[in-house]
Amino acid sequence: MTATTPPTGYSLQTRLLTAVSVLLAVFLGLTGVVLDRAFRSSVEAGVAEQLQVQLYVLLAAVEEDAGEFYFLEDLREPRFTQLNSGLYALVNTPQQEELLRSPSALERDFDGLFARWSALGRGDTYFSREVAADGEEYFIAAYGVVWENGQDQYDFVVLESTGTYLAEVNNFRASLWSWLGGVAILLLVLQVLLLHWGLSPLRRLAQDLQRIESGASEQLEGAYPRELSPVTANLNLLIKTERKQQARYRETLGDLAHSLKTPLAVIAGVMHGLGDSRNTAQATVSAEQRHTVDEQLERMNQIVGYQLQRAVKSTGSTTLSRRINVQETTARVLRALEKVYAQQPREIVCDIDPAIAFLGDERDLMEMLGNLLDNAFKYGRQWLSISARVSLAPARQLSLVVEDDGPGIPAQQQEFVLQRGARLDTLAPGQGIGLAVVTDIVGSYGGQIDVGTGSRGGARIQLVFGNFQLNAAEQPSS
Amino acid sequence: MRLLVVEDQSLLRQQLAQGLTRHGYVVDDAADGRAGLYFATEYSYDAAIIDLGLPLLDGISLIRQIRAQGRMFPILILTARGDWQDKVEGLDAGADDYVVKPFQLEEILARLNALLRRAAGFAKPLIEFGPIALDITAKRVTLAGQGVDLTAYEYKLIEYLMLHPGQVISKTELTEHLYAQDYDRDSNVLEVFVRRLRQKLDPDDTLHPIETIRGQGYRFRTDA
Numbered sequence: 108m109t110a111t112t113p114p115t116g117y118s119l120q121t122r123l124l125t126a127v128s129v130l131l132a133v134f135l136g137l138t139g140v141v142l143d144r145a146f147r148s149s150v151e152a153g154v155a156e157q158l159q160v161q162l163y164v165l166l167a168a169v170e171e172d173a174g175e176f177y178f179l180e181d182l183r184e185p186r187f188t189q190l191n192s193g194l195y196a197l198v199n200t201p202q203q204e205e206l207l208r209s210p211s212a213l214e215r216d217f218d219g220l221f222a223r224w225s226a227l228g229r230g231d232t233y234f235s236r237e238v239a240a241d242g243e244e245y246f247i248a249a250y251g252v253v254w255e256n257g258q259d260q261y262d263f264v265v266l267e268s269t270g271t272y273l274a275e276v277n278n279f280r281a282s283l284w285s286w287l288g289g290v291a292i293l294l295l296v297l298q299v300l301l302l303h304w305g306l307s308p309l310r311r312l313a314q315d316l317q318r319i320e321s322g323a324s325e326q327l328e329g330a331y332p333r334e335l336s337p338v339t340a341n342l343n344l345l346i347k348t349e350r351k352q353q354a355r356y357r358e359t360l361g362d363l364a365h366s367l368k369t370p371l372a373v374i375a376g377v378m379h380g381l382g383d384s385r386n387t388a389q390a391t392v393s394a395e396q397r398h399t400v401d402e403q404l405e406r407m408n409q410i411v412g413y414q415l416q417r418a419v420k421s422t423g424s425t426t427l428s429r430r431i432n433v434q435e436t437t438a439r440v441l442r443a444l445e446k447v448y449a450q451q452p453r454e455i456v457c458d459i460d461p462a463i464a465f466l467g468d469e470r471d472l473m474e475m476l477g478n479l480l481d482n483a484f485k486y487g488r489q490w491l492s493i494s495a496r497v498s499l500a501p502a503r504q505l506s507l508v509v510e511d512d513g514p515g516i517p518a519q520q521q522e523f524v525l526q527r528g529a530r531l532d533t534l535a536p537g538q539g540i541g542l543a544v545v546t547d548i549v550g551s552y553g554g555q556i557d558v559g560t561g562s563r564g565g566a567r568i569q570l571v572f573g574n575f576q577l578n579a580a581e582q583p584s585s
Numbered sequence: 586m587r588l589l590v591v592e593d594q595s596l597l598r599q600q601l602a603q604g605l606t607r608h609g610y611v612v613d614d615a616a617d618g619r620a621g622l623y624f625a626t627e628y629s630y631d632a633a634i635i636d637l638g639l640p641l642l643d644g645i646s647l648i649r650q651i652r653a654q655g656r657m658f659p660i661l662i663l664t665a666r667g668d669w670q671d672k673v674e675g676l677d678a679g680a681d682d683y684v685v686k687p688f689q690l691e692e693i694l695a696r697l698n699a700l701l702r703r704a705a706g707f708a709k710p711l712i713e714f715g716p717i718a719l720d721i722t723a724k725r726v727t728l729a730g731q732g733v734d735l736t737a738y739e740y741k742l743i744e745y746l747m748l749h750p751g752q753v754i755s756k757t758e759l760t761e762h763l764y765a766q767d768y769d770r771d772s773n774v775l776e777v778f779v780r781r782l783r784q785k786l787d788p789d790d791t792l793h794p795i796e797t798i799r800g801q802g803y804r805f806r807t808d809a
Contacts, residue, residue, distance in 0.1 A: 360666075362638070364665045364666045364667070366665075367665075368665040368667075368686040368687050369594045369597055369665060369686060369687075371686070371687035372597050372600075372686045372687035372688060373594070373596045373597050373600060373687075374687075375687045375688070375689060376597065376600035376601075376604065376690065377600070379604070379689065379690055380600075380603075380604075404687065408687055412667060412685075439673050439677065440669065440673055442676070442677070443672060443673045443676035443677065446676050446681055446682070447676070447681075447682050447683070449681075449703055450699060450702075450703060469670070470668065470669075470670045473668075473669045473670045473673060474668055474669045474670070476669070477668075477669025477672065477673065478669070
């Protein structure tokens with residue numbers, strides 16, 4: 108749960124939406140093309156049939172006399188008689204020599220249209236769609252006829268301009284594609300809604316995990332779909348196990364501390380007893396020897412203390428962290444220290460916005476506050492101050508400042524006190540590992556520690572963190 | 586001064602008890618939390634030293650229960666882990682100070698002195714009533730600036746009385762806080778010590794610092 112890889116690729120929702128959109132486009136596109144083709148063929152078949160009828164009309168309306176063709180009065184189809192009506196009739200020789208044309212076709216130029224077929228046999232028909240030299244497009248139906256004398260052969264031709272047909276097809280197309288488009292949009296919207304609904308448990312899972320990470324909740328709660336519940340149950344188990352292990356780890360180390368330090372206390376006590384009896388006959392240890400053993404004991408104690416503190420503090424990652432109210436924790440530590448230092452009352456300034464929460468382990472925060480405030484009590488004279496400031500820009504950071512009015516830390520030693528076991532005033536009680544432990548904890552949270560001189564000449568320690576939260580609406584404190 | 590020491594590690598417990606006895610305290614010791622609670626409930630103490638890591642009943646629970654019973658004597662906690670959560674929890678539960686293991690006996694003595702003084706309502710190590718002054722750090726009594734030569738028991742008696750000024754202290758209470766449990770309470774030792782103290786602290790018989798309240802006990806006069 109520690110290593111996180113940056114999110115790559117697209118979200119599940121985007122992937123599914125893209126896939127469905129492509130599928131929908133292909134499906135609807137193909138449907139459109141097939142429907143369009145079917146409609147066109149059906150319209151063309153209709154036109155062919157109509158023109159065939161017109162051919163019969165033409166056959167009935169044409170008479171021949173001494174090689175001359177003429178129309179009978181009654182053409183039955185009025186469009187043959189109206190100029191440029193769109194329906195035209197011709198009678199040609201097999202050599203495409205024109206013998207007769209309907210009145211409607213007087214102004215038409217059919218050049219280039221008739222080369223497409225040759226010598227239609229008796230009763231042969233030809234149907235096609237051709238473009239004339241002038242760019243006009245026609246449906247052409249031709250019919251091979253052997254005249255009554257049994258010798259002469261003619262082609263009866265009917266042409267119809269494709270304009271009407273095209274208009275019909277275009278109308279159909281427009282309405283077809285607009286319907287298909289509408290259906291596509293509707294399906295996409297439905298798909299988005301369905302995906303949103305379908306993926307909502309995953310989103311909730313992510314939010315819940317985030318809440319756990321930010322310390323707002325302890326485990327994944329609520330009902331998840333059957334497919335996810337094994338995952339959430341396992342995650343809960345993992346979180347619980349992790350927490351238990353952390354606790355067990357600490358307990359074990361606490362026990363270890365107890366079992367290491369108690370013998371050290373016994374040895375120190377024995378040394379003390381031996382030292383006391385140095386004036387008697389039992390005196391077996393010189394003051395120098397006693398001093399050496401004391402010194403070594405103190406060193407062992409420091410090493411054990413420092414290493415245990417390091418081990419006991421959390422890894423500092425904000426995973427599985429909790430929201431710790433900084434003001435409340437500070438107040439608890441101050442209350443405890445005021446008790447300890449009751450015989451030296453002093454002015455304590457605590458300026459912390461109650462909305463500030465530290466995201467991490469309470470033990471870590473308490474360890475940092477305890478060490479810093481203990482030093483301020485120990486070295487300060489009459490005054491100490493702790494304040495917390497939050498800034499959101501340019502970077503989100505929480506700054507904790509502890510100041511006192513004591514002798515302060517000389518500039519050349521400010522770096523030194525952050526090192527392990529450093530102790531400027533060997534007379535003051537304590538193990539001298541306080542600031543080093545604070546430095547370690549601050550480091551594990553990716554924070555910074557700064558040692559300087561405060562407004563009243565005493566030590567000023569500033570800790571800066573990024574892992575915090577403002578519980579109310581985020582407003583930087585001034 | 587009668588102290589209760591609750592520590593599970595027997596060597597350390599013995600060392601503490603011996604060291605404190607050597608420095609004039611009467612010490613009862615217990616090896617686990619339950620025994621500690623029994624002692625704290627049954628007897629009256631001036632202070633207690635309690636280890637946080639105890640079997641049967643942990644130190645913090647023990648302190649809570651002692652406080653819940655209204656016992657207000659100062660409590661010094663011993664902690665091996667030394668982390669602030671333990672210290673703060675212990676102090677929150679009702680302890681008054683802490684010492685991190687390992688420790689020197691002097692550190693315990695210094696903290697105890699400060700706690701006893703604070704419990705008696707004195708901020709400074711020097712407690713003065715008129716010409717009589719008690720320095721509980723140096724374990725010394727002065728009369729008008731001159732050191733008074735006292736035996737260990739005479740000192741214990743005047744220290745206890747001066748730390749409870751104006752209060753009537755019964756002979757039973759004095760006996761309990763000055764001697765080990767099995768002391769024969771019918772003897773006249775207390776009367777002898779009080780008479781000697783009166784002679785040493787009030788040679789001219791003008792101050793009358795220790796009053797005898799008939800049938801009840803003794804009282805150190807605050808206007809001495």
